[in-house]
Amino acid sequence: MTPRATGSKQRQSAVVEATVANGCYVLSGDLLIETIDRLDHDLRGARLIDISQVAQLDTAGAWFILDLERRIADADKGRLIRGATDTQRQLLDTVRASMPTEAEITEHRPTITDRIEAIGRATANAGRVALELTSFLGEVIAVMGRLIVQPRRFRMTSLVYHMQQVGWNAIPIVALMAFLIGVVLAFQGATQLRQFGAEVFVVDLIAISVLRELGILLTAIIVAGRSGSAFTAAIGSMKMREEIDAMRTLGLNPMEILVVPRILALVLMLPVLGLIADVSGLIGGAIMSWIELGVSPAVFQSRLVSNTDVWHFGVGMIKAPFFALIIGIIGCYEGMKVGGDAESLGRLTSTSVVLAIFMVIVVDAIFSIFFSLVGV
């Protein structure tokens, strides 16, 4: 066996030399991965390679010798290398069998057509996702319908558990967020309205924007980030560990057990969270109006009751279940799409959040148009 190199310091300082004599390329010293870079591949007319003076040889060294051999080209191979020990010969044979072919794999550079193709694929993909989401929604509704007919199959424990997860546990963050939004609106509104001496209209500003739009929209965004991602991660990791497949083989329907309780919990709890957000937003606004503008809570309350149409609140609440459905459907759908590797779990979780927030805002815009058309 070839004496092996010791530490990397010794390897670094290993000596290798190449000389050409009588048409013979003589290598001596240690032909290692650290040293071959010091040699050039110029044969200087040599027709033979002599490695009898090579002490250590590793795979990289063997590659170097074989690369030289290839450059000699024409003559019959195998006889070009002289002085190899048995072990070296064996290593050379193994590496020869693994040498790169002439048609080296070249890295594919994207061309214009590739880019256009990528756009086309992305578009088709977006269309497919929309289609699949719709069919997923249809499946969820179908399963819900079946559950109404056979209520005994419904998982009450699971529903209550998820209502706690997505609803109860989210109250502090939602309330705090809405409170701060109320504060900001009052503060910004006050500075502008004071210029016109119309400070008291800050109540209308806060009431309409919080009740109609911001309260429910921001709650939906927080819930999408908080619960939508949790849905994808939980269902996705079950998919990854083949739990979903196991359920199917046992005759259990994952839609019934995993998806429906989650979505239903969201649909029930998002309006509640929206209501909490509305209330704490108004409280935040009221406190700030009092401090900044001297609008007392009593004035704030009376103006709120007399001047704000109850439909502003109604519009916000009508949107809540729709937002909940969007977040739940997307969260569960993306979870079901997770494949075998951990990477897809991470990717789809973030996709789920981004897509859910995007869709919530799109639907909010559609609702705005709809409500202005019907004149509410």
Add this chain to the structure above:
Amino acid sequence: MNDTATDPIIKVRGLVKSFGTHIVHDGLDLDVRRGEIIGIVGGSGTGKSVLLQQIVGLLKPDAGQIEVFGENVRDSSPEEYRDLRRRWGVMFQDGALFSSLTVRQNVEAPMREQLDLPDDLRKTLAGIKVRMVGLTDVAQTKFPSELSGGMRKRAGFARAIALDPEIVFLDEPTAGLDPIGAAAFDTLIGQLQATLGLTVFLVTHDLDSLHAICDRIAVLAEKKVLAVGTMAEMLEVDHPWVQEYFHGPRARAALATKGER
């Protein structure tokens, strides 16, 4: 440097390791000789992988000496440890490939870290290593998630031998492979061991691997190395677990196939 053939390349003395109140190793001794394939067997939870992780320095032993190439792994300075790492390769269960890199980039990773090579040379050498473990050129540019379990293990092996190490640590290389794939992997280990002059530290449960390629077998039980020796010697050991392991129905089947070859 102790480079004579008689000196063990890995020397473990009086190793103690516990996790909380659970003692895994208590006074474990083991010698691995240069150029041999040693198979480490033992029931689940006897600390085969823990032993491997301690030898390569991923876990700190509570007490005891571990010497690799005559150097103490535990007391080595960062430079010495870096130097040691350069001289061994580790293949984890299921390959443990970096999922964001292609197979060839995975093999290039240790070269990039340890050596300063031109890009072309590094790519060529990595390509050779990938082909040496029996993967096709197509597999080179694939990501680990696109490979089958057997291919991932091969790629992990290619990364372990990227720098022509002196010792390779293999953690259950044939687990989860079909018999044909496992046999092919055994052959591959044996071939490359002979060609590259490797010392192989093989943690395995595969009786066929033990028969086919291991020079010696070490049995871990009762918190230490219970017995070390060749397959024939193992069959003589008088200990219930060893008896059951090497005389059980699956062991007899493996022995029988060995006889037919």
